[in-house]
Amino acid sequence: MAKITENTRNEVREAVIAFFAEECETDTSQIHDHTNIIRDLDGDSLMFLELIEIFKKKYNLDIELKTIGKYAVKHPVQTIGQLIEMQLLVIEHENRLLELDK
Amino acid sequence: MNEKPIAFVFPAFISDYKDDPSDIVPAYEKIFEAYLEKAAAFADPELLSFHKESNPMLDDELRNQYITYIYGCSCAEVLRNSGVEPAITAGYSMGLYAALFSSGSVSFETGLLFIRKAYEANRKHLPGKQYGMAGVIGLSEKDISDIASRFNLNLALVNRNSDYSFIVAGSSFHIKVFLLKAREEGALHARSLGVTIPYHTNLLSEAAKELSETVYTADVHTPGIPIISVLNQELINDAARAKDEVVKNIFNPFNWLATQRRIFDTGIGIFTECGPSSALRKNSKFIPGAGKFVPWNALLK
Numbered sequence: 394m395a396k397i398t399e400n401t402r403n404e405v406r407e408a409v410i411a412f413f414a415e416e417c418e419t420d421t422s423q424i425h426d427h428t429n430i431i432r433d434l435d436g437d438s439l440m441f442l443e444l445i446e447i448f449k450k451k452y453n454l455d456i457e458l459k460t461i462g463k464y465a466v467k468h469p470v471q472t473i474g475q476l477i478e479m480q481l482l483v484i485e486h487e488n489r490l491l492e493l494d495k
Numbered sequence: 496m497n498e499k500p501i502a503f504v505f506p507a508f509i510s511d512y513k514d515d516p517s518d519i520v521p522a523y524e525k526i527f528e529a530y531l532e533k534a535a536a537f538a539d540p541e542l543l544s545f546h547k548e549s550n551p552m553l554d555d556e557l558r559n560q561y562i563t564y565i566y567g568c569s570c571a572e573v574l575r576n577s578g579v580e581p582a583i584t585a586g587y588s589m590g591l592y593a594a595l596f597s598s599g600s601v602s603f604e605t606g607l608l609f610i611r612k613a614y615e616a617n618r619k620h621l622p623g624k625q626y627g628m629a630g631v632i633g634l635s636e637k638d639i640s641d642i643a644s645r646f647n648l649n650l651a652l653v654n655r656n657s658d659y660s661f662i663v664a665g666s667s668f669h670i671k672v673f674l675l676k677a678r679e680e681g682a683l684h685a686r687s688l689g690v691t692i693p694y695h696t697n698l699l700s701e702a703a704k705e706l707s708e709t710v711y712t713a714d715v716h717t718p719g720i721p722i723i724s725v726l727n728q729e730l731i732n733d734a735a736r737a738k739d740e741v742v743k744n745i746f747n748p749f750n751w752l753a754t755q756r757r758i759f760d761t762g763i764g765i766f767t768e769c770g771p772s773s774a775l776r777k778n779s780k781f782i783p784g785a786g787k788f789v790p791w792n793a794l795l796k
Binding site: 437438439440441442443445446457458459460461462463465466 | 632633634638659660678679680681682683684777778780781
């Protein structure tokens with residue numbers, strides 16, 4: 394289980410915002426925690442998948458996509474802030490993510 | 496001339512016109528309008544009422560195919576007018592018709608004729624049930640097969656877009672159950688594709704026979720630019736193979752992942768999607784080391 398430091402938190406936040414800014418051709422200054430990914434950025438599931446792959450590689454994570462999918466069914470992600478929080482949980486708990494709901 | 500060889504790839508159906516090029520490429524609109532008029536005269540006068548902002552044709556399977564075809568042909572022509580020639584082409588599913596036209600294998604009208612005849616034959620020969628297709632992202636092929644067998648769903652896996660993106664087809668009831676179960680199993684995305692024909696399944700084998708009567712008597716030429724088969728990833732480099740591909744494409748599964756890799760293996764590292772959406776470009780990010788997609792308007796000189 395990885396420990397989430399302030400540094401990790403900042404890294405993830407910066408990576409998520411930079412990713413959506415590039416994908417959605419928006420300035421980073423326009424993306425905030427409450428920005429709705431679909432409504433405000435026209436984001437989609439392929440972007441979500443790509444972001445997961447980026448973090449899997451960057452943090453060498455052992456997690457199946459469907460584990461994240463199952464978690465997302467119970468904890469839907471709509472905003473950038475929610476997405477950052479979920480990515481931090483993925484990094485912290487990896488394949489044990491679903492145990493958080495037990 | 497191109498500095499680097501480029502593959503033109505053509506989408507099949509589209510669900511929106513978000514990336515309509517007419518606003519950013521002035522030359523495009525004129526060419527699109529000319530093709531639209533031709534298609535209206537040849538296939539369906541109603542096409543003239545097409546409007547990208549409020550477009551009812553997205554819900555009409557046949558007209559959606561016509562419009563996607565017109566988009567594909569127009570994009571390719573704008574590129575070629577600008578000196579950008581493809582070294583190879585491929586059509587995603589029913590995008591085959593635009594690939595054939597773009598490679599000089601069929602006329603614009605023959606492409607429209609194939610679209611119409613295929614659609615009519617599919618409708619006529621489908622057993623009396625409702626059908627559909629679904630796209631699922633985030634599950635593996637084994638996950639999909641497990642869901643189908645656990646819930647006794649008669650589904651065909653008709654395309655692999657990447658290791659975690661698939662298309663399935665079957666009766667609309669089985670598709671509905673599948674979508675529900677796929678989400679429960681952790682699919683990141685699972686949605687109906689909004690079509691009522693189970694393309695690329697053997698349910699359409701009789702339709703393909705009927706279509707073959709049109710295809711084998713049509714004026715089809717050796718492609719001037721090679722086309723890669725999405726069915727078996729072989730080169731379609733003569734008229735006979737082009738005809739076979741049109742017929743087989745109706746009722747056989749295809750593999751987009753293998754097709755993109757195959758194109759890359761021929762030495763082509765740059766792809767451009769000739770159409771109003773960017774679905775193939777987005778999907779390409781999940782095919783590691785298989786080339787780079789460049790928006791077609793970025794290639795204009």
